[in-house]
Amino acid sequence: MIVCPGCQHRNPEDASECRQCGASLAGFAYRACPRCDALNPPDNAFCNRCLAPIRTTDDALAEPDASECVSSFQPGADSIPPQHPAPPPIRPVRDDSRSAFRTVGRREPDERQLDAREDATERPASRSEEVAARRLPHRLVRRDETPPREPATDQPVKAAFHGAPQRWDELDLLPIEAAIARAHRPTYVPPRGPTADEEEQAAALEQLLLGPPPLGERRRVHEAVREPLPMRAVRLLLSLLVLAAAVLAAIGPGGLTGAMVPREAALDLADSLNSLGPDDTVLLAFAYSPSYSGEMDPLADAVIETLARRQVAVVAVATDPAGVALARQRLGRVEEIQADYAYGTHYVVAGYLSGYRAGAQALCEGWGGLEADAVQRRPWADLGATADLAGAADVTRVILLADDGATARMWVEQLGACLQAPVDALVTGQLEAPLTPYLLSGQLAHLVAGGVAAGELEIALGTRVQAAAWADGYAALLVILVLAAVFANVFYISAGPEGAE
Amino acid sequence: MRRTVPAVVAVLVGLALLGDLIVDAPGINALGQALLEGLVVLGAFALILAALKLLGSHASRLAQREGDRLGSVVLLVALLVALGLGIARPGGEELQWLFDYVYQPLQATTAALLAFFGIQGAYRAFRLRTGEAAVLLVSALFALLAQLPIAGAISPILPRLRQWMVAVPAAAGMRGILLGVSLGAVVASLRILVGIERPYT
Numbered sequence: 113m114i115v116c117p118g119c120q121h122r123n124p125e126d127a128s129e130c131r132q133c134g135a136s137l138a139g140f141a142y143r144a145c146p147r148c149d150a151l152n153p154p155d156n157a158f159c160n161r162c163l164a165p166i167r168t169t170d171d172a173l174a175e176p177d178a179s180e181c182v183s184s185f186q187p188g189a190d191s192i193p194p195q196h197p198a199p200p201p202i203r204p205v206r207d208d209s210r211s212a213f214r215t216v217g218r219r220e221p222d223e224r225q226l227d228a229r230e231d232a233t234e235r236p237a238s239r240s241e242e243v244a245a246r247r248l249p250h251r252l253v254r255r256d257e258t259p260p261r262e263p264a265t266d267q268p269v270k271a272a273f274h275g276a277p278q279r280w281d282e283l284d285l286l287p288i289e290a291a292i293a294r295a296h297r298p299t300y301v302p303p304r305g306p307t308a309d310e311e312e313q314a315a316a317l318e319q320l321l322l323g324p325p326p327l328g329e330r331r332r333v334h335e336a337v338r339e340p341l342p343m344r345a346v347r348l349l350l351s352l353l354v355l356a357a358a359v360l361a362a363i364g365p366g367g368l369t370g371a372m373v374p375r376e377a378a379l380d381l382a383d384s385l386n387s388l389g390p391d392d393t394v395l396l397a398f399a400y401s402p403s404y405s406g407e408m409d410p411l412a413d414a415v416i417e418t419l420a421r422r423q424v425a426v427v428a429v430a431t432d433p434a435g436v437a438l439a440r441q442r443l444g445r446v447e448e449i450q451a452d453y454a455y456g457t458h459y460v461v462a463g464y465l466s467g468y469r470a471g472a473q474a475l476c477e478g479w480g481g482l483e484a485d486a487v488q489r490r491p492w493a494d495l496g497a498t499a500d501l502a503g504a505a506d507v508t509r510v511i512l513l514a515d516d517g518a519t520a521r522m523w524v525e526q527l528g529a530c531l532q533a534p535v536d537a538l539v540t541g542q543l544e545a546p547l548t549p550y551l552l553s554g555q556l557a558h559l560v561a562g563g564v565a566a567g568e569l570e571i572a573l574g575t576r577v578q579a580a581a582w583a584d585g586y587a588a589l590l591v592i593l594v595l596a597a598v599f600a601n602v603f604y605i606s607a608g609p610e611g612a613e
Numbered sequence: 614m615r616r617t618v619p620a621v622v623a624v625l626v627g628l629a630l631l632g633d634l635i636v637d638a639p640g641i642n643a644l645g646q647a648l649l650e651g652l653v654v655l656g657a658f659a660l661i662l663a664a665l666k667l668l669g670s671h672a673s674r675l676a677q678r679e680g681d682r683l684g685s686v687v688l689l690v691a692l693l694v695a696l697g698l699g700i701a702r703p704g705g706e707e708l709q710w711l712f713d714y715v716y717q718p719l720q721a722t723t724a725a726l727l728a729f730f731g732i733q734g735a736y737r738a739f740r741l742r743t744g745e746a747a748v749l750l751v752s753a754l755f756a757l758l759a760q761l762p763i764a765g766a767i768s769p770i771l772p773r774l775r776q777w778m779v780a781v782p783a784a785a786g787m788r789g790i791l792l793g794v795s796l797g798a799v800v801a802s803l804r805i806l807v808g809i810e811r812p813y814t
Contacts, residue, residue: 346736347733347736350732350733350736351729351732351733353732354728354729354732358725358728368762368763369762371762371763371766372762372763372765372766373762373763373764373765373766373772375765375772375776376776401720402712402716402717402720402721403720403721403723403724404724405717405720405721406721406724406725434712434716434717434720437708437709437712437713437716437717438712438717440709441709441712441713441717466653466656466657466660467649467652467653467655467656467657468656470649470652470653470656471653471656473649474646474649474650474653477646481650481653486703486704487704488704489703489704541760544779545779545783545784545786545787546787546790546791548779548780548783548784548787549784549787549788549791552780552784562760564760564761564762567762568762580762583761583762583763586760586761586762587761587762587763589728589757590754590757590758590761592732593732593735593739593753593754593757594754596732596735596736596739597735597739597750597754599736600735600736600737600739600740601739601740601741604740604741604742
């Protein structure tokens with residue numbers, strides 16, 4: 113029964129107009145099963161639900177006539193299009209591999225139906241018949257019937273049913289009409305080419321995997337997002353203020369120097385250094401790089417000046433590759449100030465201990481594998497500062513100048529134990545917190561950190577004033593940081609949370 | 614074989630150095646010292662190898678006319694000059710002059726830029742967006758104030774408070790970090806000693 117697309121009225125198969133609303137049935141979309149009233153696509157020959165023939169007239173429902181079904185099959189104009197190219201026309205064939213009667217649904221066809229089917233195989237089939245025949249239950253044939261005239265192979269049958277070389281038993285489907293099976297098959301999606309986005313992503317991945325490194329000369333240049341003009345102006349102003357603070361520290365009057373009060377750490381170290389005498393030998397370890405010379409040089413100078421003033425022998429070693437040159441530089445300047453403090457007699461630059469931990473550990477035995485000093489290339493016994501010493505383990509004090517936490521810990525943990533001498537650490541400001549536990553545990557005798565402490569040490573030791581003159585610059589930096597905080601929050605609050613980024 | 618022999622060597626050397634550290638026996642101590650000296654020599658050869666590799670890499674870049682050729686030229690010239698001076702006159706004044714007037718000023722200048730970066734970073738980090746940012750701002754300003762050379766002149770409490778902050782909260786955190794680092798080092802050493810970790814293969 114044809115279902116009217118307008119009022120859903122069930123009309124007979126031969127109706128061209130709806131009997132209820134009068135609308136044309138040319139474009140009907142569903143055919144109702146006369147048995148269970150299930151809606152089926154217009155090109156279905158059997159019901160998807162109950163498998164009853166649905167393209168017969170209502171009268172023929174009880175006894176469907178195959179020949180009438182073949183002749184009356186006229187699918188609607190907008191019937192479901194085939195999902196695959198139309199297979200070549202074939203004739204229905206028998207399937208001897210099945211049982212004598214393959215039941216369709218739950219009832220067996222009668223002999224008339226089978227005879228009509230047989231007739232259809234014997235006469236030449238028209239185009240419409242061939243198409244309809246593909247939807248016939250042609251497998252409902254007797255096993256003992258006469259074989260068809262044409263030698264049938266399995267291949268065209270498979271192609272006719274599915275358009276693909278598959279066997280029934282591979283499909284897990286009932287061996288019935290292809291139209292029934294087609295409704296359950298997944299929709300065929302033709303392959304498509306990559307989209308523009310996918311092409312771009314593939315090109316980016318290829319560039320990432322096979323292209324030149326990003327740090328090469330052909331690297332992409334990402335332009336930074338420009339900030340608003342006021343914020344850029346503030347950044348420029350802050351940078352200029354930092355420059356001004358540096359100039360103030362270098363050539364300023366030093367008005368705040370007199371207000372400096374040395375802290376306990378600087379006072380304790382000063383007392384310790386002032387207790388040394390000409391009989392003592394200090395192992396001075398240069399373990400900082402020239403990058404931190406602005407912060408570390410004043411500390412080194414204050415200590416070296418004090419040791420020179422007290423005629424304490426100094427043996428300088430380096431665990432930084434540039435340490436030898438730094439040691440020569442700092443010790444040489446002291447020699448210019450105090451003429452009676454001479455190389456060889458009072459101080460020696462032993463050299464660079466290569467091998468990091470292994471090289472430093474070797475210092476526990478002798479002079480760490482160093483046969484002579486680094487400047488005059490003279491053996492240790494020929495140098496006045498080291499003539500009475502068998503090795504580094506005989507020094508009375510170790511003073512460490514370091515800018516690296518790992519190196520400082522190495523000196524404290526490894527060399528402090530084997531050298532049997534108290535270790536004083538003069539380090540950059542950032543190492544004060546990491547080394548404080550060693551000070552509290554007694555592994556470090558003294559800990560002085562940072563450029564500010566250098567100024568305090570100068571005042572406590574009474575040496576030349578270098579870092580102490582930077583007090584004005586430090587105060588200016590504090591003011592600049594306060595200004596930075598104020599400016600940042602003013603812009604942040606005024607621009608709002610979204611605009612402040 | 615290619616994996617077993619290095620593992621056996623590493624484990625034996627590690628056990629020997631560990632024995633040198635723990636046991637006070639002349640034979641083991643001498644063995645440990647010899648191994649340490651061997652490590653120093655090995656490090657020196659590695660340095661030579663690295664220098665040769667650097668030399669070859671930049672020479673190849675120059676020969677093929679690719680990359681930053683001016684930088685390669687400067688690098689090669691500096692390397693060869695320093696190497697030549699170091700070999701010809703070890704401990705000479707020329708090397709010291711290079712250090713005093715070229716190397717150290719360049720390094721110090723680069724490090725001095727940190728002041729500008731620091732202030733720009735502070736300008737960004739001091740925004741009071743969250744509670745943590747407020748804590749950061751207050752503690753930073755306080756630490757800077759207490760770090761000032763004239764902090765004692767401003768108030769005698771400031772240096773003591775700063776000292777307390779360094780010795781108690783900061784030291785507690787650093788102790789935790791040090792303990793973690795030490796435990797990690799012990800575990801890593803044990804893994805190498807028993808051959809589980811093989812960074813040398």
